Amino acid sequence: MSPRLPLAPVVSFFLVAASSLQAADNRPVMLDVDAREAPRKIFHAKLTFPAVPGSLTLAYPKWVPGEHGPTGPIADLVALKFSADKNPIPWKRDPADMYLFRVEVPPGAQSVEAALDYVSPAETGGFSSGSSATANLTLISWNQLLLYPADRKPDEISFAASLRLPEGWQWAGALDAAAGQSLEGIRFEPVSLATLVDSPVLAGAHLRVIALTRDPSVHRLDMAADSEAALEMSSELEAQYRSLVAETGALYGTRHYRHYDFLLTLSDHTAHFGLEHHESSDDRVDERSLIDADRRKLMAGLLPHEMTHSWNGKYRRPADLAIGSFQEPMHGDLLWVYEGLTEYLGQVLAARSGLLTPQQYREELALTAAEMDHQKGRAWRPLQDTAVAAQILYGARSDWAAWRRGVDFYPEGELLWLEADTTIRRESRGKKSLDDFCRLFLGGKSGAPMVVPYTFEDVIATLNRILPYDWKSFWRTRLDSARPGVPLTGLAEGGWKLVYTREIPDMQRAAEVTRKITDVRYSLGISVHEDGTISDAVPESPAAAAGVGPGMKVVAVNGRRWSPAILRDAIARSGSRPIELLVDNGEFFRTFRLDYAGPERYPHLERDTTRPDLLSQIIHPLASPATQTKKEKPAR
Numbered sequence: 001m002s003p004r005l006p007l008a009p010v011v012s013f014f015l016v017a018a019s020s021l022q023a024a025d026n027r028p029v030m031l032d033v034d035a036r037e038a039p040r041k042i043f044h045a046k047l048t049f050p051a052v053p054g055s056l057t058l059a060y061p062k063w064v065p066g067e068h069g070p071t072g073p074i075a076d077l078v079a080l081k082f083s084a085d086k087n088p089i090p091w092k093r094d095p096a097d098m099y100l101f102r103v104e105v106p107p108g109a110q111s112v113e114a115a116l117d118y119v120s121p122a123e124t125g126g127f128s129s130g131s132s133a134t135a136n137l138t139l140i141s142w143n144q145l146l147l148y149p150a151d152r153k154p155d156e157i158s159f160a161a162s163l164r165l166p167e168g169w170q171w172a173g174a175l176d177a178a179a180g181q182s183l184e185g186i187r188f189e190p191v192s193l194a195t196l197v198d199s200p201v202l203a204g205a206h207l208r209v210i211a212l213t214r215d216p217s218v219h220r221l222d223m224a225a226d227s228e229a230a231l232e233m234s235s236e237l238e239a240q241y242r243s244l245v246a247e248t249g250a251l252y253g254t255r256h257y258r259h260y261d262f263l264l265t266l267s268d269h270t271a272h273f274g275l276e277h278h279e280s281s282d283d284r285v286d287e288r289s290l291i292d293a294d295r296r297k298l299m300a301g302l303l304p305h306e307m308t309h310s311w312n313g314k315y316r317r318p319a320d321l322a323i324g325s326f327q328e329p330m331h332g333d334l335l336w337v338y339e340g341l342t343e344y345l346g347q348v349l350a351a352r353s354g355l356l357t358p359q360q361y362r363e364e365l366a367l368t369a370a371e372m373d374h375q376k377g378r379a380w381r382p383l384q385d386t387a388v389a390a391q392i393l394y395g396a397r398s399d400w401a402a403w404r405r406g407v408d409f410y411p412e413g414e415l416l417w418l419e420a421d422t423t424i425r426r427e428s429r430g431k432k433s434l435d436d437f438c439r440l441f442l443g444g445k446s447g448a449p450m451v452v453p454y455t456f457e458d459v460i461a462t463l464n465r466i467l468p469y470d471w472k473s474f475w476r477t478r479l480d481s482a483r484p485g486v487p488l489t490g491l492a493e494g495g496w497k498l499v500y501t502r503e504i505p506d507m508q509r510a511a512e513v514t515r516k517i518t519d520v521r522y523s524l525g526i527s528v529h530e531d532g533t534i535s536d537a538v539p540e541s542p543a544a545a546a547g548v549g550p551g552m553k554v555v556a557v558n559g560r561r562w563s564p565a566i567l568r569d570a571i572a573r574s575g576s577r578p579i580e581l582l583v584d585n586g587e588f589f590r591t592f593r594l595d596y597a598g599p600e601r602y603p604h605l606e607r608d609t610t611r612p613d614l615l616s617q618i619i620h621p622l623a624s625p626a627t628q629t630k631k632e633k634p635a636r
């Protein structure tokens, strides 16, 4: 049984491409996944490959698209066994590449079978290879459950997958189910391996599907939660997600999918992140994110970001990331376009669709600008290197974050694309905007998924078509220089100034409550977990200068047991009394005196009335009810 709404029969683009390339042997690889043990995080898979006698090398996907790193969870692959025509055959792992397995196929064999189990972690950190199953739900990422002939390209090889779920669970996803369901589970129409890996399945005991456009088969919000209560989103929120779909249509003018499914996991026991796909996105948040006001604010940008990737990242993709292989390294040098522009557009779309109020949008922007402005690592690491090093930075710890710099091509990319937007608006005297660039660069022609790669020069050439300008220097100086201070020109030209006041922004308060931290990085220079552990310290800040560092535990502030309120009171009164922190550093206690005599400081945007308010123009909705009806349906 499936909660899927009826779909028009369509043939996948990749399957058509695959058939013509596999004239010799177009029999699909059979992949049967048994997820009935998902609640205890065990998945069983059986694969059947058409046999070709001789040496056969099978690969486990290593480089996961969208994760920009070698994150295939090879260490969690267990119980691997091979057979030929059901007779066991031995296997060997490549001694240098842990993701390759070799078998000898005996002459005359018709098929090679592989059986493997995947043990999914319980830890909630990480991305798609982090926790993906609870007692009530699971998100199936096919790349974790399969091998494929290493000499074949993922878009040239056909897979016919099936899936068995725990009793009573329902599923959703971008794959088309084959007609006629069997007792063995859901059988999907064969697709290319690339499409299969691009099409995860969300399943659960509590699953709800909401149509986001008049034609319910085109845009769906599929939600699986650990409780029925978590699925009860307000009609107002539902309307905002409908607006989001309309706003993407108004912004890009085209759609590069046959239909689109948001696969939203609501659980406190899975990893929390978003992962983009052409026709869906894997979005995982706290269980009560749709019904708790603070959590709802914090997830406002997630779905707009991931959906934007269908255009920016999936349809248009940096050539060095569109390598058509799961085994070869991807290069992240253009991630400031892939992720930076998506971060900018995701926040803008969240505001245009009402998911963020204008005030919340500005608060987010102020928090981003303040954080980037305090990245002391700017002095040694140019922004470009955060993109090149993305494959190690995603997994980097968060202590001394400002010293390391993390994946800053997201937040700083947002500020730089805002500057590109205000530059186009200024230089064209309001006739053009970054929206025009998006339509030209990301729009193309509507249709089924395809990839159109690009280079740095293509980005510059398209910007120049919108507005002749020295775009090459614009980007290279901002990307390649190592210097303190984040560029705030985009904010300034947008009519707003970054200021610091005593007032905690509502978006920060929401983050502090849900993440159980106290963030006083812009006064003392630390953020503190609720148990007193210092989770991060900003280099050169009063706390860091005094000798305090991440991992130490604040026990008392000015002689009184620590609490967020006690710490904040001490900062507020620090003009008349210096701050003393009693700290537990691995069982040894010491008092640190902090040289700070200022008020609490939190970032905000303040209106500069000498300039036009471009920022408000940028987040003004584009879609009218008429465009919503006209543009909701992609061309098939």
Ligand SMILES: [Zn+2]
Binding pocket: 276, 305, 309, 338, 339, 342
């Ligand atoms: Zn992204």
